[in-house]
Amino acid sequence: MKKSPMRAVHCLPLLLCLCIGQALADTPIHLRHDAATAAHIRISNVKGSVTVIGWDRPEVEVTGQLGEGARPLAITGSNADLAVKVEPQGGSGWFNWHGDNAMAPSTLELHVPQGASLEIHVISAPLTIDGIDGGSIAVNTVSGKARINARTPSLKINSISGGIEQAGHAEHADLQTVSGDILAPALGSEARLQTVSGHVQAVGGPWRKLTLSSVSGDVQLAGQLAIDGHLGIDSMSGDVQLQLPADTSGAIHASSFSGDLRSDFGTPQKSGHGPGATLDTRLGTGRGRIDIETFSGDLRIRRQD
């Protein structure tokens, strides 16, 4: 059915009024505060967005738009320990459905010292962190996607349905979701990755310790094992693909209760009484250990070219 162009023209004033109303309802933010180069900064915002950018100045700057229904925003605390929290009016506190629902989305853009440590809580607000170098990062999110590009000694993200995208380098990473995907191509020596149904793609190493667990999400992992390293992967029904360098040294134990098992290293043994297979093989003389177990998920161990 062809719509009349006049109908769209009639709607324009209404749309314009709505846009102007929203613009007037939101309050522009422009705040500054001195900060130590390694300050600890806590940020929270329920919905809207949060962008944190590291810079080389010893101060914190906050810009953006504060949503209607939010308390006036302020940077609180000392130079070494700062807080920027968007909260609903009426004192209903953080993470309250009724209070959060009555508040319009807020957009926060923060510039912080690049060596700062961050502790960020969001609910549905997507989060972007860029340019942090040296400080630790801890994030809690419900459905907001977290994109982190940082060089950090410690990255900890706990998400429910929001996806995680990591870049830069995270020496120790602890990434956990329920259904959100995990994309972590720059992991350091220790990592703990956990999901229920999200897909996991991770690259990094040499790993001293990496544990990965997935209930039903598929897993793709590529990287190198440290000399004494341990790599452990548990999956129920998610398929697992592990890529290892040809010079990997250590023992591999892999098994699948009813899934298919194929490996470029060693020869898997089929179960004598049904589906499933196991693989026990030793590569080189290294003391590293790789343990992989799936219940019904297929398992592939491939040699990296």
Add this chain to the structure above:
Amino acid sequence: MNEFEWRRQLRNLRQPLRPQRDLWTSIDAALADVAPASTRSSDPSLPRRRPEHWRRWLLGASLAASALLVAGMGRRLLHPPAGLPVIVSTSPAMPAWKPTDPRLAGAAIELDAARMELQQAIRQAPDSAALQRLLARTERQQAQLRQSANSAG
């Protein structure tokens, strides 16, 4: 013979057939000729019955074995071997938790479904350490979600 004719002959076979003589008299006679148990035991062609004391011994042994089995199962439940992981969940029929905050409802359903799937898988593969670890981690995530919901406000 075509298929139609085959079918017609099969239908005819379905009719009741009366025997040409009375079979009951011969059946009655055969039943009357069956020897009593005492006389049968003397027949060398039939299997010999075990003596009474042998049966009592068998009954006692089976009762002792049952008692040992029950005691062993009870001990294993109370003191699981150190090498085996312990299932964290002790209540497979734990009721599903429904958070009041709709933003957490989907995750609560997903975690509960995952927990039940893992418990089903563990029934099939009770020795799987990976499944036990996954169940423990899933239950920890459930506990974290409850904690988030409880701390709301």
